[in-house]
Amino acid sequence: MIYGLLFWEFFKIGLFAIGGGMVTIPFLFDLTKKYSWFTAEELTNMIAVSQSTPGPVGVNMATYAGFQTAGIWGGIIATFGVVLPSVIIVIWVSKLLSHYKNNPWVMEIMASIRPAVVALILLAGFELLKLSVTDWISAVFGVAFFLMVYFFKKSPIFYIILSAVLGIILKL
Amino acid sequence: MNRRMSMAELGKIFVSFFKIGLFTFGGGYAMMPLFRQELIEKRKYITEDELIDYYSIGQCTPGVIAVNVATFTGYKIQKVLGATVATLAIVLPSLLIIMVLAGILNTLSDNQMVAHAFAGIRIGVIALILKEVIVLFKKAVATKFQLALFICVLFLLFCVHLSAITVVLLAAFAGFVKRLKDR
Numbered sequence: 001m002i003y004g005l006l007f008w009e010f011f012k013i014g015l016f017a018i019g020g021g022m023v024t025i026p027f028l029f030d031l032t033k034k035y036s037w038f039t040a041e042e043l044t045n046m047i048a049v050s051q052s053t054p055g056p057v058g059v060n061m062a063t064y065a066g067f068q069t070a071g072i073w074g075g076i077i078a079t080f081g082v083v084l085p086s087v088i089i090v091i092w093v094s095k096l097l098s099h100y101k102n103n104p105w106v107m108e109i110m111a112s113i114r115p116a117v118v119a120l121i122l123l124a125g126f127e128l129l130k131l132s133v134t135d136w137i138s139a140v141f142g143v144a145f146f147l148m149v150y151f152f153k154k155s156p157i158f159y160i161i162l163s164a165v166l167g168i169i170l171k172l
Numbered sequence: 173m174n175r176r177m178s179m180a181e182l183g184k185i186f187v188s189f190f191k192i193g194l195f196t197f198g199g200g201y202a203m204m205p206l207f208r209q210e211l212i213e214k215r216k217y218i219t220e221d222e223l224i225d226y227y228s229i230g231q232c233t234p235g236v237i238a239v240n241v242a243t244f245t246g247y248k249i250q251k252v253l254g255a256t257v258a259t260l261a262i263v264l265p266s267l268l269i270i271m272v273l274a275g276i277l278n279t280l281s282d283n284q285m286v287a288h289a290f291a292g293i294r295i296g297v298i299a300l301i302l303k304e305v306i307v308l309f310k311k312a313v314a315t316k317f318q319l320a321l322f323i324c325v326l327f328l329l330f331c332v333h334l335s336a337i338t339v340v341l342l343a344a345f346a347g348f349v350k351r352l353k354d355r
Contacts, residue, residue, distance in 0.1 A: 014234060016234060016337045018232070018233070018235075020231070020236060021236055022301070022304050022308075044298070045277075048293040048296070049274070053270060053273060054265055056203070056236045057236075058235070059236055059238075059262075060266045060270050064274050075270065076267065079267055082236070083239055083259060086234055086239055087235075087239070087256070090243040091252060091255050094248070105351055106232060108354075109347035109348055112318070112350065113347065114312035115312050115318040115322035115325065116321060116339050116343035117340070117343075118322060119339075121305050122326070128298050129298050132294040132298060138295060145296055145299045149299045149300055150299075159300060160297065160300075162296065163293045164289035164290070165292070166292050167288045167291045167292015167295075170292070172288055172291035
């Protein structure tokens with residue numbers, strides 16, 4: 001059953017994506033390979049929309065991906081699935097707050113997960129790059145855009161709107 | 173606290189977090205100013221120190237950080253019921269907005285101009301992701317051990333196609349072993 005499977009996959013994402021919204025990207029990318037729910041190209045669109053709409057990016061992406069897979073109920077179930085593990089864990093952690101934060105075992109394990117997560121996002125970025133950069137115009141556009149994003153601090157929404165306008169002008 | 177008062181309190185919690193979900197863009201740290209304004213200054217639900225604590229713990233617990241902060245705050249005010257209401261409220265605006273927008277965009281996807289716009293956006297988003305990677309790298313990779321882990325994981329990902337979950341578990345195990353040896 002699609003709803004059960006959707007819940008299970010997003011529950012796992014909620015459980016393993018440690019470090020916030022962007023971290024869900026490699027996990028969602030894994031889903032594009034495992035199921036035919038949505039394509040990697042659609043995933044990139046979802047990331048763009050999720051960053052330009054209100055609310056936490058990780059929640060937005062889960063809703064969008066669930067909706068794309070199985071309609072309104074899909075959106076609700078995927079969101080519920082991604083949120084549930086952290087709610088359970090946080091309620092539990094609330095009771096032993098300070099103890100947990102300074103536990104050397106927890107600190108060491110978290111310090112080790114973070115670099116791995118950065119590598120995961122980097123790889124997902126490259127996989128998406130291969131799909132979107134198809135000719136020299138898009139390659140030049142990509143490099144120029146990256147330099148702009150890196151050196152000028154503007155909000156992601158500004159850059160997403162700008163890239164849409166440039167996409168239309170350049171007929172990408 | 174009698175029952176009617178706690179219902180009113182729950183209503184206030186709901187409104188606060190619904191507002192935060194509706195008016196913040198970008199998630200994570202981008203939401204911090206509104207959390208501060210609504211939860212510390214206006215409602216006095218939590219203190220500045222607590223907010224910072226929630227963020228640092230939110231990074232060590234799985235899931236979306238903003239949702240973690242909502243759950244923590246809700247739990248502090250009204251235990252499990254408060255945590256549930258706060259979490260639902262922060263998620264609800266996303267659910268509504270995204271589903272309406274996704275429906276509209278799906279019907280527009282055949283339009284040539286929309287297709288060009290999204291081709292541009294896809295590249296723009298990748299630039300944003302790569303920038304995020306650089307920012308995260310500076311924060312996450314501070315020791316030689318962490319650099320070695322980063323390189324190992326990249327190598328593993330390129331050569332053996334491990335799933336993201338496997339990678340997280342492997343890294344956690346590496347940290348566990350390191351702690352065992354250091355003791």
